[in-house]
Amino acid sequence: MAYMKLGGLSTLALLVASSVWAQDLTVAVRGGPESLDPDYSALGSHAEAAKHMFDTLVWANKDLQIEPGLATSWEPIDDTTWEFKLREGVKFHDGSDFTAEDVKFSIERIPVVTGPTSTAVYVRRVADVEIVDPLTVRIHTEGPAPTLPNDFVRLFIVSHTAAADYSTPETSAEGFNSGKATVGTGPYKFVSWEPKGDLVLERNDDYWRGPAPWEHVTRKEMPNDSSRLAALKSGQVDLATDISSIDYLALQQDSSVDTVVGDSIYIMNLQLNQRTDEYPGLRAKDGSDLPENPLTDPLVREALGKAIDRDTMVEIVLEGLGKPANQLMPEGFFGSNPDIPWPEYDPKGAKALLAEAGFPDGFQMDLYCTGDRLPGDAAICQGLGQMFSAIGIDTNVNALSKTVYFPAQARGEYSVMMNGWGTLTGEAGYTLGSLVHSSDKEKGLGAYNRTGYSNPDLDAKIEAAMSEMDEDKRRDMFQEAMADTVASRVLIPIVQLQSVWGAKAGLLDYTPRVDGETLADFIQPAD
Template sequence: MTSSISRRVVLQSMGAASLLGGLGLSTRAAMAQSTSLRAAITGYSVINTLDPAQATLIPEYYVMWSTFNGLMKFDADMKLVPDLAESYSPIETGGFEFKLRPGVKFHNGEVLSSEDVKFSFERVMSPDLASPNASKLSEVSKIETPDPLTVRIHTKAPYAPLLTFLSNSRTGTQIINKKAFEEMGADAFSRAPVGTGAYKVKEWNAGEGLTLEAHPEYFEGAPSFAKIEVPLIAEEASGVTALKGGQIDMTSTVPAADVAQLMKDDSVTLLRQPGLNTRFISINLTKAPFDDIHFRRAISMAFQREAIVQAVLFGEGVAADGIIPPQLAEYQSGTTRKYMTYNPEAAKAELAKSKYKPDEMEVPVITWGGGWWKRFAEIFVAQVNQVLGTKLTVEVTDANAAYARQKSGDFVAGVWGWLGMVDPDEYVGGLLTSTGWRNFQGYSNAQVDELAAKGAAETDPAKRPEFYKQAEDIAMDEVALIPCFFSNISNLLRPGIEGFDQKAYSNYGDQFYKMKEA
């Protein structure tokens, strides 16, 4: 899976030379003395947990990818390769047998065993925990540990996404230390988790950030940086200012508005490519007015997605007529979806079929912050109201409240999106099936459920896409949600830092151990 942007911008300079010169140091000499990396999480101000079984937010994964490992991982070419597993082989009836790397040590010195793997997965699977990541292992029927280095994961039937869902990506199946969890308890563990990753949590200040320290016995070799400072910077633009001012070394995101200028700035390193993400208007199909298919079809045709890409993303993305991103091109149907295309006259005609009049009620659209998510809502609302005469309004809250309301069903509409999802089942299965944990809309269609199940069971890569294409076509015809765009991902680094390999799923923390001073 490779970038469709033809060039990756890597522009370096000695922009900090004057500052360092004043201290009597050359730039290179000063960098060589650095033992810490200041890797800011930008655009987010909240981390709720570092327990993989409970994680939901992308900034949580940004940290966890450096503190944990999965059985599998994605290499630089986005191919699945073993991580904590040394090798794996399929089980004829469904599932895989994994041979673990011997001698892998957790942060507390305990040696990884098959019991840790079994414990980690069974926690996620437990109905009592109600893990948001339970769907990743929903097809697992049994886990066997015949010896300390062998794990057999049996599935009810062949299950194509399993290896992906056991990777160190946005899965929640990262391996934790059983002994540490049982001794610490869930709450303490969620703030000071014990994994096998290159870094461990030293300090966590809620709302401010974290300090990570190197795990010297990391199985891939001790990291170059002894410490990682991870400040939380709520506004992406503030992250750019902090980096250019020498206060941080890298950012997890870059404001779309700044990308064009930063591409020309030889005092920074900009990494940029299309991302594995989907951005949409989440609509509550159980409440008026979105319980009416004609109303939601009208809304979907009443705004220009391309205009939003330009106004919100400054061109750093592409318009969407579905939820599966271009990076998974083989799973896109390629059909023209009339209800996902700007057509004011057709939108008005569709609204005339609705049981609701355009100005009958106010329709709040939830958003948060003051950045691009807020602009997203504002532009969407303004366009729709202008075309249809509706009374959509913008309701601004914070990101945590927006998520909580979506999850509980306490909303009518809201800007929303997910990133870091690498398998089509995470899009169709997670967002569009009746049991999908990301299906906050309340959408339900038995045919979509059946097609998604067939797609997950189909292990032939050539046959699998057709099931997801059909499922998405049905859901988009019924406007299960209102797709808007897919955005590029970008990271910013100061000169002299190397080793960060950007991947399409926004793999921030998993590269810390590879990074070093040039």
């Protein structure tokens, strides 16, 4: 087993014993795309699939540090203008040239075609796109945007000609899912896709980075942990993602399978409804209606935080595959605050707080989460339910498919939610501006604020930090905003996940990306 920590990862490489693998690679993945339109969803599983066919303007390496992608360089011209130079000689899969027209088209279509887990967050600061010449674009922003290149690590570039007729909510799915518009510049070309099934790809021999290692790649979506493991052990697949903690322990004694563990960027967090008009799933102890939302009381939120035994969650529920979390980003990310205290597990204190808040016997609540998105999500959710019940809050746990959970969450149907959140851009503006800032469609902020929380003072701090061009000042401002967020206990960090991959025996070295993405073009066969 290889175990890698954040911050010191080497080049992603998968070395396997048999050269037969050099032609075909079959990967069992827990989650797949919701559509083949790369702009439809911001979920990691969706973007992971898209990266096989589409390139991003800026590339995030294995440590989420930004590097040139389809843009070779970028620089601020003034406080509200960034100039991006584009890579020369890049071809789309249909042989057409990649130009600035494709960048402008790709940016402008995102707010139109995006779905419930919105990708508009990546272009929220763009006011206008100016084409200077075929290989130069200037991005004009709504105020200073010092981290705009970080946002563009999820700016997928589609062909402005192939996608021209498939860039409305009504036409997007038909054009991309059929392959008509699925024309990118990425390492693999679209062959076929069955929703919830197989995504079949073939190598793009004219890829600008050079041909990928595998001629054919099949990504098999298999949400069930046991099914993925069975497919790996029976030889149906070469690599399986998201091995469960229980299966990981068993595989340590299995010589036919090698495993790799890596820290991930995903922080599981509890999200608590702050709306006073609607608070579904919250009931008095006897099941009757509550006169007001108990989650708006800071004492109740503090009690919920004290009820969580994070060490037990890691050691028992996750079998050691994780670490306790005290904020919404991993340690060392830009804007994470090293001075935030570690939360205290204190069930007696939690009960006392509930009594002080007027709930000496507790109350009833429904807790919702995904059961098929991230490793251990359902198990963590069940663990939370038991811990909350232990302090008198009778908790009904509902672990749902992500295709059900996220649209319902966006509609405000849940009051108590557990989400996994990854800071995909590596900096706090993405997380705080998306999760904590008041929902503001005009500013493109609060896109994933599902709690209804609104704090004008905190909003002002987040916006000021996002506009600060001085890096040291910006870091300090984000750290202060992160501390305020944690202190509010509207979003309660629980654990940072780790990910496990399993491969046929013969794996010599495999260093995963910290975002957990499994990209076929960075998986190398042995000589």
